[in-house]
Amino acid sequence: MGAAVGAEHVAVATAVVLSAGVALYGARRFVTVVGFLVFGALLSLYWGLIGAPDVALAEAAIGTGVTGALFVAAITLLVRDPAVAPGGIPSALLSLGAGAVLGAVIGRGLTRAATVPAVDSHDPGLGAAVEEVLPETGVSHPVTGVLLNLRSFDTLMEMVVLLAAVAVALAFLPVVGAPWDPIPSPGPILDRSVRVVAPFLLLLAGWLLVAGSTRPGGAFQSGAVLAATLILVHLGGVWTLRVRPMLLLALSAGVAAFVLVAVAGVVGAGSWLHLRGAPAGPVILALEIALTITIGASLATLYLAANSGGRPSRSET
Amino acid sequence: MTVVDLTLWVAGLLAGLGVVRMLTVQDLIARLVALNVTGAGTLLALVGLSVRTGVVDAVPQALALTGIVITLAFTGVGVVLVRVIEVDAEEVSGNAGAGSDDAGRPR
Numbered sequence: 441m442g443a444a445v446g447a448e449h450v451a452v453a454t455a456v457v458l459s460a461g462v463a464l465y466g467a468r469r470f471v472t473v474v475g476f477l478v479f480g481a482l483l484s485l486y487w488g489l490i491g492a493p494d495v496a497l498a499e500a501a502i503g504t505g506v507t508g509a510l511f512v513a514a515i516t517l518l519v520r521d522p523a524v525a526p527g528g529i530p531s532a533l534l535s536l537g538a539g540a541v542l543g544a545v546i547g548r549g550l551t552r553a554a555t556v557p558a559v560d561s562h563d564p565g566l567g568a569a570v571e572e573v574l575p576e577t578g579v580s581h582p583v584t585g586v587l588l589n590l591r592s593f594d595t596l597m598e599m600v601v602l603l604a605a606v607a608v609a610l611a612f613l614p615v616v617g618a619p620w621d622p623i624p625s626p627g628p629i630l631d632r633s634v635r636v637v638a639p640f641l642l643l644l645a646g647w648l649l650v651a652g653s654t655r656p657g658g659a660f661q662s663g664a665v666l667a668a669t670l671i672l673v674h675l676g677g678v679w680t681l682r683v684r685p686m687l688l689l690a691l692s693a694g695v696a697a698f699v700l701v702a703v704a705g706v707v708g709a710g711s712w713l714h715l716r717g718a719p720a721g722p723v724i725l726a727l728e729i730a731l732t733i734t735i736g737a738s739l740a741t742l743y744l745a746a747n748s749g750g751r752p753s754r755s756e757t
Numbered sequence: 758m759t760v761v762d763l764t765l766w767v768a769g770l771l772a773g774l775g776v777v778r779m780l781t782v783q784d785l786i787a788r789l790v791a792l793n794v795t796g797a798g799t800l801l802a803l804v805g806l807s808v809r810t811g812v813v814d815a816v817p818q819a820l821a822l823t824g825i826v827i828t829l830a831f832t833g834v835g836v837v838l839v840r841v842i843e844v845d846a847e848e849v850s851g852n853a854g855a856g857s858d859d860a861g862r863p864r
Contacts, residue, residue: 445763453767460771460794464778469786476790483797490764492804495821499797503825507793507832514786514836518843535781536774543773550765550802565807565814582815583822591819598823605830609837660822735826742833746840 449489456482464539465532469518473511480504493656494583497648501664506739509671513747578720579653587658588724588731592698592713599694599734606691606738609745610683626677634676641669649732653721659728663735670740681744687737694734697727764805771798785839789832796828 459482462475480503487496570582570590577585587595626634645665652658674681681687698713701723705714715723775795782788800821807817 445758445760449760449763453763456767457770460774460797463790463794464774464787466787469784472787472790476793479794479797483801486767487804490760490804490808492808492818492821495800495804495818495825498822498825502829503793503797507829510829510833510836511786511790514839517840518786531781535777539774539777540770541773542777543770545769546773547766547769550769550806551762554761554765554806566816567807567814570815583818586815586819587822591816594820594823598826601827602830605834608834612837612841660826739829739833742830742837746833746836 449486452482452486452489456486461536465536469515473508473515476511477504477508480508494658494661497656497661498664501661501668502739506664506667506743509743510746513743517747576716576720578715578717578722578724581652581654581656581658583656584652584658584724588727589715589720592701592715595731596695596698596702596713599698599731602735602738603692603695606741606745609742613683613745613748626675630676631678634672634678638669638673638678641665641672645669645732645736649728650725652728653725659731660735662728662732664739666732666736667739667743670736671743674740674744681740687741690733690737691741692734693730697730701727761805761808764801764808768798768801768805771795771801773798785835785842789835789839792835793828793832796824800824 456479459475459479463472463479464475466472466475480499484496484499484504487493487499567582570586573590574580574582574585577589579585579588645662648657648662648665649659652662670681673679701715702713705712708714709716772795775791775793775798779788779791779795782791803817803824804821807814
């Protein structure tokens, strides 16, 4: 990919940096959050342009979709809408200038660093090594193979981090075991549209899950769609999500499944998380189903926990 | 200029702008947004350095995917903490008078 830049690269890159400027230096919280949403959408477009469709999908679904929902929930829940920078325009300009200088230094350093090992004789990355062992991993899409087999320890730790984050969010619930309130009166339009849309979202989540074995997609993107479905049916009042044993089970299913695979690796092959050959395909699919459930439940729980507790005094007035 | 160079410049600018804003802004939500922008810059640098070769390198992309989920996890915790700091403390100070005023002031 040492290709020369096209006009579309430059245009999207410029738009990414400009929208980041809006997100960072918006005068009010609302401007900041909307700027961040635009930034995320443009960034996922840029990920697609440079040939990283998996990251683009995850950025759109998780980095922008769910994160954006969290931020929007926060600014509508919090009563005050303060000006972000009390220091005024001079201090904002000073910090913008400092950031631009620092960014230029980092950019210069990175581009210099990129030229150093680019001797055409050897391949600096791990791409060839991954391609070599890919037939053994049970999937044909390299990113999924790395995530769920070759570097499954990273993904296991990621699930632990996610579980810890959900535990913190649940710990700060105002009343233990209090249900998260759905929208008081959804109205016929919201109710019907949720009932129509939700099955299709579930279908999309399932397709993304299965597609991950052979092409961009997989447990993360599918989990994000599942989380969106859960939030939608909860807020629409169709089906209420609350802290109950089933939810706790779903939240810990990912870690539990990974630990099971790790122990099975020790018993079967004498090495933690070892997974090669014929059983790898079905095991990875099962693992992905568990991960999708956990990620979906975790993201929905994070959102609803962040969204509960405060009195919505702003919407009453 | 190649795609790699452009990506790395964007990554550097995002990380630099984001980290300075994160360290200087007072508003807590704006600080979380800045942290997210910084994280995006970091991931762009990671993947940008890896698209130099002809073969698509799956390892940095998988790391970036993991990074996106981790970013979301700490953003969620951050939003919950902001809610606790601003809304719940406000209710406490509203009920108990000026005694617990310090707890409600964002730092």
